[in-house]
Amino acid sequence: xxxxxxxxxxxxxxxxxxxxxxxxxxxxxxxxxxxxxxxxxxxxxxxxxxxxxxxxxxxxxxxxxxxxxxxxxxxxxxxxxxxxxxxxxxxxxxxxxxxxxxxxxxxx
Amino acid sequence: xxxxxxxxxxxxxxxxxxxxxxxxxxxxxxxxxxxxxxxxxxxxxxxxxxxxxxxxxxxxxxxxxxxxxxxxxxxxxxxxxxxxxxxxxxxxxxxxxxxxxxxxxxxxxxxxxxxxxxx
Numbered sequence: 001x002x003x004x005x006x007x008x009x010x011x012x013x014x015x016x017x018x019x020x021x022x023x024x025x026x027x028x029x030x031x032x033x034x035x036x037x038x039x040x041x042x043x044x045x046x047x048x049x050x051x052x053x054x055x056x057x058x059x060x061x062x063x064x065x066x067x068x069x070x071x072x073x074x075x076x077x078x079x080x081x082x083x084x085x086x087x088x089x090x091x092x093x094x095x096x097x098x099x100x101x102x103x104x105x106x107x108x
Numbered sequence: 109x110x111x112x113x114x115x116x117x118x119x120x121x122x123x124x125x126x127x128x129x130x131x132x133x134x135x136x137x138x139x140x141x142x143x144x145x146x147x148x149x150x151x152x153x154x155x156x157x158x159x160x161x162x163x164x165x166x167x168x169x170x171x172x173x174x175x176x177x178x179x180x181x182x183x184x185x186x187x188x189x190x191x192x193x194x195x196x197x198x199x200x201x202x203x204x205x206x207x208x209x210x211x212x213x214x215x216x217x218x219x220x221x222x223x224x225x226x227x
Contacts, residue, residue, distance in 0.1 A: 097212065
């Protein structure tokens with residue numbers, strides 16, 4: 001099973017700042033099978049990025065994904081008030097799906 | 109529009125079984141795989157398993173094998189997940205999610221079902 005480790009655990013930033021979230025895999029992940037989600041309190045997760053760098057429908061272009069192999073990054077170019085949330089990466093491999101433990105982006 | 113509507117909150121006693129339903133609309137359910145993901149209070153997301161409603165084949169995460177059963181009823185476009193031998197560790201919000209075959213990501217999610225296991 002591929003383990004995803006996200007860092008940092010919590011990111012304290014101000015609106016307008018840039019957020020950089022990391023997702024590291026215990027073994028290589030097919031780029032097509034790496035996704036990112038946003039979750040706000042009391043809500044279901046929302047797909048942001050699929051195939052490592054493609055934005056899902058309706059996702060603003062301030063969200064971008066990059067990376068390959070074992071290292072992936074989600075970048076929010078300028079934080080808006082509605083972007084403060086928890087973010088999860090997710091991968092598929094060997095007929096199994098796994099999630100990272102999440103990064104909380106909080107208002108500084 | 110795509111919708112996944114789950115059954116309501118449940119309170120169960122330890123040792124009991126639980127069934128959560130997820131009714132799909134706005135798309136052809138047999139063209140997609142359906143997943144179940146859970147989230148314990150204050151914790152992250154945990155993938156439980158997948159069902160192909162076209163044929164009913166399933167794959168479960170090793171942690172849940174033998175205790176979780178996923179089924180589907182294509183006539184009502186509903187998928188179900190049964191969890192047996194509940195313990196307090198099963199207290200969580202359970203989500204169904206639609207899986208994309210090409211990218212293996214989850215593009216639509218149900219609203220979640222809170223399950224509380226308590227004596």
